[in-house]
Amino acid sequence: MSKRLTAAALLGALAVSGAAFAEGVSFEAADGDQDGYVSFEELSAVIPTVSEDVFKAADSDANNLLDQSEFAALPL
Numbered sequence: 001m002s003k004r005l006t007a008a009a010l011l012g013a014l015a016v017s018g019a020a021f022a023e024g025v026s027f028e029a030a031d032g033d034q035d036g037y038v039s040f041e042e043l044s045a046v047i048p049t050v051s052e053d054v055f056k057a058a059d060s061d062a063n064n065l066l067d068q069s070e071f072a073a074l075p076l
């Protein structure tokens, strides 16, 4: 029982610290088609105020898709 609770608490802590968030939106929530990348269309669907300039600035390898680390670097 207590061991199970500890594991659950640990998983919860990992989920919080390991997840990428931008503007309160998680990477998983922004990646609408679940392909592991967030396009500008997907990003603007969850954050309507985001500009393409911001997207391109975060897209450090310029492939027009944000991976998790690029998403986490969004200056939002």
Ligand SMILES: [Ca+2]
Residues within 6 Å of the ligand: 031, 032, 033, 034, 035, 036, 037, 038, 039, 042
């Ligand atoms: Ca996607």
Ligand SMILES: [Ca+2]
Residues within 6 Å of the ligand: 059, 060, 061, 062, 063, 064, 065, 066, 067, 070
């Ligand atoms: Ca990229």
